[in-house]
Amino acid sequence: MEPKFVIAILGGLIVLVLLIGAPLRPIRLVGQVFVKILIGALFLFFLNAFGQSFDLHVPINLVTSAVSGLLGLPGLAALVIIDLFIVG
Numbered sequence: 001m002e003p004k005f006v007i008a009i010l011g012g013l014i015v016l017v018l019l020i021g022a023p024l025r026p027i028r029l030v031g032q033v034f035v036k037i038l039i040g041a042l043f044l045f046f047l048n049a050f051g052q053s054f055d056l057h058v059p060i061n062l063v064t065s066a067v068s069g070l071l072g073l074p075g076l077a078a079l080v081i082i083d084l085f086i087v088g
Contacts, residue, residue, distance in 0.1 A: 040065040041065040044064060067079060
């Protein structure tokens with residue numbers, strides 16, 4: 001076989017794998033991370049709404065939403081502790 005023919009077959013197989021199988025898993029992962037960041041922003045919103053009477057405010061931005069969304073309630077507690085003792 002000629003090298004051009006082998007390279008064309010390998011290139012076609014790579015394109016086929018990229019179009020059919022490979023993109024599904026990373027797209028699913030990005031979607032799950034995006035949903036968790038949105039849930040983290042929701043956690044922060046409720047924290048700020050209920051913490052207003054205790055003079056507690058954690059800003060809602062991408063970093064704090066990612067921390068509270070990906071780490072869950074321990075991440076939210078860490079943000080509160082950082083706000084109270086380090087920033088505060």
